[in-house]
Amino acid sequence: MTLRLVDTRTGAAEPFVPLREGEVGIYSCGPTVYGPAHVGNFRSFLFADLLVRHLRFRGFTVRWVMNITDVDDKIIARAAAEGVPIGELTERYAAAFLEDARRLRMTMPDVLPRATHHIPEMVELIELLIGRGHAYRADDGSIYFRIASWPRYGTLVHIDPSQLRVGERVSADEYAKDDARDFALWKVARPGEPSWGTSLGPGRPGWHIECSAMSMRYLGPTFDLHTGGVDLVFPHHEDEIAQSEAATGKPFVRTWLHCAHLRMGGVKMAKSVGNIDCPADVYERGFSPRALRYALLAVHYRSPLEFSDESLHAATAAVERLAIVLKTLGAYRHEGPDDPTLTALLDEARADFTASLDHDLNVAAALGAVFELVRELNRRLEARCLSAADAARAATFLRGLDAVLAVAEEDAERLPPELEGLLERRVAARAARDWTESDRLRQELANAGVTVEDARDGQRWRFVEGGPRD
Numbered sequence: 001m002t003l004r005l006v007d008t009r010t011g012a013a014e015p016f017v018p019l020r021e022g023e024v025g026i027y028s029c030g031p032t033v034y035g036p037a038h039v040g041n042f043r044s045f046l047f048a049d050l051l052v053r054h055l056r057f058r059g060f061t062v063r064w065v066m067n068i069t070d071v072d073d074k075i076i077a078r079a080a081a082e083g084v085p086i087g088e089l090t091e092r093y094a095a096a097f098l099e100d101a102r103r104l105r106m107t108m109p110d111v112l113p114r115a116t117h118h119i120p121e122m123v124e125l126i127e128l129l130i131g132r133g134h135a136y137r138a139d140d141g142s143i144y145f146r147i148a149s150w151p152r153y154g155t156l157v158h159i160d161p162s163q164l165r166v167g168e169r170v171s172a173d174e175y176a177k178d179d180a181r182d183f184a185l186w187k188v189a190r191p192g193e194p195s196w197g198t199s200l201g202p203g204r205p206g207w208h209i210e211c212s213a214m215s216m217r218y219l220g221p222t223f224d225l226h227t228g229g230v231d232l233v234f235p236h237h238e239d240e241i242a243q244s245e246a247a248t249g250k251p252f253v254r255t256w257l258h259c260a261h262l263r264m265g266g267v268k269m270a271k272s273v274g275n276i277d278c279p280a281d282v283y284e285r286g287f288s289p290r291a292l293r294y295a296l297l298a299v300h301y302r303s304p305l306e307f308s309d310e311s312l313h314a315a316t317a318a319v320e321r322l323a324i325v326l327k328t329l330g331a332y333r334h335e336g337p338d339d340p341t342l343t344a345l346l347d348e349a350r351a352d353f354t355a356s357l358d359h360d361l362n363v364a365a366a367l368g369a370v371f372e373l374v375r376e377l378n379r380r381l382e383a384r385c386l387s388a389a390d391a392a393r394a395a396t397f398l399r400g401l402d403a404v405l406a407v408a409e410e411d412a413e414r415l416p417p418e419l420e421g422l423l424e425r426r427v428a429a430r431a432a433r434d435w436t437e438s439d440r441l442r443q444e445l446a447n448a449g450v451t452v453e454d455a456r457d458g459q460r461w462r463f464v465e466g467g468p469r470d
């Protein structure tokens with residue numbers, strides 16, 4: 001079974017073949033840190049998380065880069081309105097983003113580059129573009145990309161460049177460019193705005209060049225996958241393609257993946273519309289981070305998601321069903337013969353789950369496979385036709401699938417990996433009848449806030465008061 005992904009350029013589900021066998025490079029447009037990220041932003045980030053998790057589940061080595069935009073027009077305007085330096089504003093909201101991401105169990109990207117730490121790479125790209133005749137300095141000193149020099153402009157958004165409407169980010173800057181469609185690569189320093197002294201003269205980068213510079217810095221001139229929300233297709237990603245390919249002469253991204261809007265009350269959620277809901281608002285209404293994660297993941301990424309308290313209630317019920325079956329499996333003590341049908345059941349569930357996600361991340365079908373398995377396991381638990389070993393095996397299996405979804409249990413019900421490792425070593429020590437080592441490991445776990453008891457069918461652990469609970 002091959003993984004197929006729908007490239008925005010072709011609209012077709014194409015077999016995914018990475019540039020280097022077994023390795024995948026992914027770049028995701030991350031947050032612009034001038035306020036808290038809303039659940040619509042997180043839908044796009046969690047879709048990329050699901051993609052990364054599924055690729056890893058399928059055995060690929062993934063390098064995931066997500067930028068943090070920490071200088072742009074909106075940040076400058078907000079910092080000025082609050083009367084704080086932009087660094088103070090962006091630190092505050094970058095930290096808030098990382099905390100929200102952690103609670104939503106978003107995989108931490110391998111690299112989280114910040115725009116302001118990559119000014120030299122942006123300058124280098126702009127110099128290449130000037131040298132190749134794709135960029136020019138306007139009378140006011142700012143530097144623009146000349147769209148007329150790039151006939152392939154418009155291939156991502158499927159429009160004829162001569163028909164282009166001037167985008168919001170383009171028109172946001174009233175500079176003296178040659179052509180209304182041209183976009184700023186370097187904005188000349190203005191009073192009251194942050195600027196960097198570079199070989200291009202004092203100024204700051206345009207938003208689009210930031211992503212080209214950071215993605216190619218960490219993934220090379222050509223890389224496998226680029227993700228973002230559908231509102232970034234134009235002009236942001238179209239501009240990224242033009243300036244990257246014009247500078248390097250190489251194809252930029254092999255597959256573009258775009259996540260559809262999240263809507264609330266039938267309207268796209270956006271700061272500019274004012275109908276935003278942030279993770280903290282959702283938790284305040286009593287919903288858990290994993291229910292929110294489920295609600296944001298459960299709809300296919302290319303379909304619009306209608307977000308509401310009803311969808312959160314449904315998500316809560318779904319994650320509870322998973323938590324309950326895991327608890328029941330964990331507590332199951334029936335000593336009977338092994339269920340001869342269990343292997344086939346688990347194999348089928350794994351095959352369905354994998355095939356569904358392989359089909360352009362069809363998460364609804366993958367969840368269908370998980371809940372079909374849950375139904376079957378509940379039936380067997382009630383009929384008591386599993387052995388205790390079967391139950392333990394089924395629980396491990398479900399947790400294996402949940403490595404992709406990360407919705408099944410509270411973090412507080414899981415041990416951090418290093419403590420999990422100590423428990424495993426203790427199992428090995430006891431199997432080898434090395435009681436000294438076993439006692440030493442019990443003490444080490446106790447020091448970390450975890451109490452271990454030995455039962456007939458293995459060790460049980462629980463956190464002591466003040467242990468490493470979240």
Ligand SMILES: [Zn+2]
Binds near residue numbers: 029030236
């Ligand atoms: Zn970007």
